[in-house]
Amino acid sequence: MGAPTENSPDVATAKGPPEDPTKDATPDKSKCRDQALTDEEADACTPLQLGVWRVLLPKEPASKYKRVRSAMDKWSAVALAYPLVLRFLLEIYSLDPRMFILVVVLKLWDGMESVLLLYVSSRLLQIIEVGLREGRPDVNAITQAIIARLICVTFTATTTWAREYISPIFQSRIQRHFEDYLLQAKLRLDIPTSSDSSSKTKASAYDAWSSFEGLCEAAQRAFGLTSQLLFISQQKSGGPLFTTIAVVRPLLALAGSHSLWMKPHVLYSDNEAYLRLLSLESMSGTYYRGDVIAANIAGWITSQYHQAIDALGSVTSRHAWEQYGIERTPASNIISALAGQLPTLYWAINAMLNPATFSMASIAIMQQYSTSLNYALQMLFWDVRQVGKYVTDIKVLYEAAEIQNQIVDGTVEYPRPANEADTSKGMDIELRNVSFAYPGDKAKENALRDVSLRIPAGSLAVIVGANGGGKSTIIKLLARMYDVAPGSGAVVIDGLPIQDYTLASLRQAYALLAQDHRLYPLPLAENIGLGYPEKVDDREMVMQAARDGGAAELLSKFKDGVETNLEPVTTAYGYQLDDDKHKTLKTVLGKLEKTTEVSGGEKQRLVSSRTFMRFQTGKVKLLCVDEPSSALDPKGEFELFERLRAARAGKTLLFVTHRFGHLTKHADIIICMKAGKVAELGTHQELMALDGEYASLYNVQAQAFTAPEVAASG
Numbered sequence: 115m116g117a118p119t120e121n122s123p124d125v126a127t128a129k130g131p132p133e134d135p136t137k138d139a140t141p142d143k144s145k146c147r148d149q150a151l152t153d154e155e156a157d158a159c160t161p162l163q164l165g166v167w168r169v170l171l172p173k174e175p176a177s178k179y180k181r182v183r184s185a186m187d188k189w190s191a192v193a194l195a196y197p198l199v200l201r202f203l204l205e206i207y208s209l210d211p212r213m214f215i216l217v218v219v220l221k222l223w224d225g226m227e228s229v230l231l232l233y234v235s236s237r238l239l240q241i242i243e244v245g246l247r248e249g250r251p252d253v254n255a256i257t258q259a260i261i262a263r264l265i266c267v268t269f270t271a272t273t274t275w276a277r278e279y280i281s282p283i284f285q286s287r288i289q290r291h292f293e294d295y296l297l298q299a300k301l302r303l304d305i306p307t308s309s310d311s312s313s314k315t316k317a318s319a320y321d322a323w324s325s326f327e328g329l330c331e332a333a334q335r336a337f338g339l340t341s342q343l344l345f346i347s348q349q350k351s352g353g354p355l356f357t358t359i360a361v362v363r364p365l366l367a368l369a370g371s372h373s374l375w376m377k378p379h380v381l382y383s384d385n386e387a388y389l390r391l392l393s394l395e396s397m398s399g400t401y402y403r404g405d406v407i408a409a410n411i412a413g414w415i416t417s418q419y420h421q422a423i424d425a426l427g428s429v430t431s432r433h434a435w436e437q438y439g440i441e442r443t444p445a446s447n448i449i450s451a452l453a454g455q456l457p458t459l460y461w462a463i464n465a466m467l468n469p470a471t472f473s474m475a476s477i478a479i480m481q482q483y484s485t486s487l488n489y490a491l492q493m494l495f496w497d498v499r500q501v502g503k504y505v506t507d508i509k510v511l512y513e514a515a516e517i518q519n520q521i522v523d524g525t526v527e528y529p530r531p532a533n534e535a536d537t538s539k540g541m542d543i544e545l546r547n548v549s550f551a552y553p554g555d556k557a558k559e560n561a562l563r564d565v566s567l568r569i570p571a572g573s574l575a576v577i578v579g580a581n582g583g584g585k586s587t588i589i590k591l592l593a594r595m596y597d598v599a600p601g602s603g604a605v606v607i608d609g610l611p612i613q614d615y616t617l618a619s620l621r622q623a624y625a626l627l628a629q630d631h632r633l634y635p636l637p638l639a640e641n642i643g644l645g646y647p648e649k650v651d652d653r654e655m656v657m658q659a660a661r662d663g664g665a666a667e668l669l670s671k672f673k674d675g676v677e678t679n680l681e682p683v684t685t686a687y688g689y690q691l692d693d694d695k696h697k698t699l700k701t702v703l704g705k706l707e708k709t710t711e712v713s714g715g716e717k718q719r720l721v722s723s724r725t726f727m728r729f730q731t732g733k734v735k736l737l738c739v740d741e742p743s744s745a746l747d748p749k750g751e752f753e754l755f756e757r758l759r760a761a762r763a764g765k766t767l768l769f770v771t772h773r774f775g776h777l778t779k780h781a782d783i784i785i786c787m788k789a790g791k792v793a794e795l796g797t798h799q800e801l802m803a804l805d806g807e808y809a810s811l812y813n814v815q816a817q818a819f820t821a822p823e824v825a826a827s828g
Contacts, residue, residue: 159380166385166426167434172378195505199329202508206326209291213284220277221330225338227270228486229345234263236349236479285323292319292511299514304521305595306553315514322511325504332501335494342490346483350476359460360484363453364491381434387425394419457484520553521597521617526610528619529735535608539572540766541623541736543592548603550587550596561587563790565603569783574759574767576777578811579787585770588787589738592768593624625728627758628740631721635683638669639676641720645727655730662757663723664750668716680710715746722754729761737762740770752776774812784808 159170207214238259245251296319300308347357383389394415397406406412430437441447457480465477529537550562562584569575577585590596591605594612598605605612612620625645634641642659643650650656656676660666672678686706691699712720728734739758746754755776758767769777778784778798786794786801786808793807801808 162438164434164437165430165432166383166388167431167437168382168384169434169438170380195509198508198512199505201512202322202325203329205291206288206322209287210284213280213287217277217280217284218330218333220273220280221334222337223273224277225334225336226341227266227273228338228490229341230266231263231270232342232345232482232486234259234266235482238263239478281327285327288323288326289319292322295319296511296514299517302519303517304519305590306520306597307517310520310553315510315517317507317511317514321507325507325511328497328500328504332494332497335490335497339487339490339494342487346487349479349483356457356460356480356483357487359456360487361491362456363450364488364495366450366453385426385429387422387427388429388431391419391422391426394422454488457481521594522613523617524614524620525616526614528607528615528623530608530610535610537571537608537623537735538764540764542571542608543569543736543766543768544606545588545591546604546606548591548598548605550591550598550602552587552596559790561790562591565790565792567785567792567795569766569768571608571766572762572764573782574762574769574777574780575783575785576769576771576781577785577787578771578774578778578808579793580811582789583787584790585787586740589626589628589740589768589770592736592738593626594620622731622733623735625725625734625737626740627722627725627737629718631724633680633717633720635679635681637677637679638672638720642676642723642727645724645729646731649727649730656727659727659730660720660723662726662729662761663719663721664753664757665716665719665723668712668719672710678710680712682709715750718746719750726757726761734765736766736768738768738770741772774815778812786811 158173160173162169162171238256241252241255241259245256296315296317299315343357346360347354396402397415406415460480529535535542545565545567548562548565549560551557551560555561565584565588577588579585587596591598592612594617597613607615607620634644636644639653639656640650642663642665643652643656645659646655653676657666657669660669660676669676669678686703688696688699688703691703693700725737737758751773759780769781771777781798784794784796784798784801785792786806788807794801794804796804802812
């Protein structure tokens, strides 16, 4: 929804209904509960159906003064937020005091421009009228008035240019400042907190600029309107009575305004046909292109799309914000339109009662005054109604840094002094009766159920088992990506609960190599070097890590070597490029910021190299490897495992794998998981002798190689 414009004839009447369309509505609790709301939440909501959209509004106490009470509550909230707004403005001021003052002054000056233009315009009309009446135009006076108007217009154009020139510069300063602020706020969040929808901030750096600009606009409108009211009320062609009459229409429009955009609400669609329409439409996008082509289902999608359109029928999908403002009767529009004619009635009555003092110039001047006041009031109401939004945006912005992490930091540095715990061999790990469920998980059973095990320092441990057995969950608990809930067991590191250690020191001693690690949108040298951030620019160490991780040969294939960026951030785009007329531009566009494709195995080698770079810190005491070879060929997998085993000195190694053979026969301890529990525990020989879960899984894989030989020999 855009701001009203001065030339829009319907701007004063295109408001919401004078009465709240929900005032007689009965809360539909059943439909609220269809959205998994609790009884308490359902009782607190007032549902409203607008086309395909369902709107949940907070239920307000019944009151004949509900609109007045709502307005008072909003302004009370704005007033209470004054210290936060002051902090916000002072923070922006500190970025560049001179530019801050210049921007604010130019904004406020804009409010005076309309008054100056009104003055010079009315002055010019009066001089011309006197000249026409007397038959002798005062050329000097007219020339002076025209020059004054041209000077005013020139000055106005200059200040407008200054605002437009300075604003982007100051906007960049403000946005960069708050981008840095929000970046730090996001990076400090742990996984449970960042995954919790209630903790996700909606703040953006652009909101900081728009809030600052909006507050300046509101101040400018207030200043400009006050100036106009004072000026017009003192003029002969205006006066206090005319000024009062001229503001009746916008005041009535304000009283009858009704906007969903300014109300707290939850908006969603529960229309099955509309939702299916959106789903089918999304399948035409790039993300699904390969699957759609391979399955040859374009015709089916089109057919189903047409069926969804027919099922939707005449139910409108126009946005609920627009539908909410549609009036049920023309009464409000009629009243507002009649109120807009009051200035005309004033002129007509005055012309009949005082014909000697009235003229066409005075009518034109009053018309100008009325239009200017009408527009100024509407724009002020528009800006002031959004002050609450700006205050909310500022509040959300600062709350981003106040979100409390669910993973609480400890106080003990890892490793502890040598006389308290010997970590020369690696990290000693113990799980004691650990049960764990992921936050928000809808599974019937916990991911881990009463798991107890111990991995001595320096051991090579392998966790095996079917999917969903809880293997990766153990890895995540050791990294403190998640914590065990109180009363659900304990994870113990070198004799102390894992929660006692500081997160920073514990994670310095921890390295994780997983199949789902990502490449960063950075040069390959940094992708590898960030395993050891302090040495990220040491190319010799980076290349050594690349050799250890098996990525050296891959790096040599690229023209830019380690400076290659496989997945650069995209900023290039073309607009209105014709295939025939702009071939050169389209060619250039195709070369810019192009993504370089590499295989899954090659990506895995690069990620593995990052882990070997981490080894060079000399602080790693625990290496957790979670299915890192899923994209590697057998030779690459064998070489990776051998290099990891060769680097095990002073480390405890914990592997999660589906593939048996290379690791399990070398393992000091094998942990066989099933359905969140430890099914079996021991060495390869011990578990094979049990002929249980582990032996069964091992034999399934072994048969893939031995069965053909048996069949051939038979």
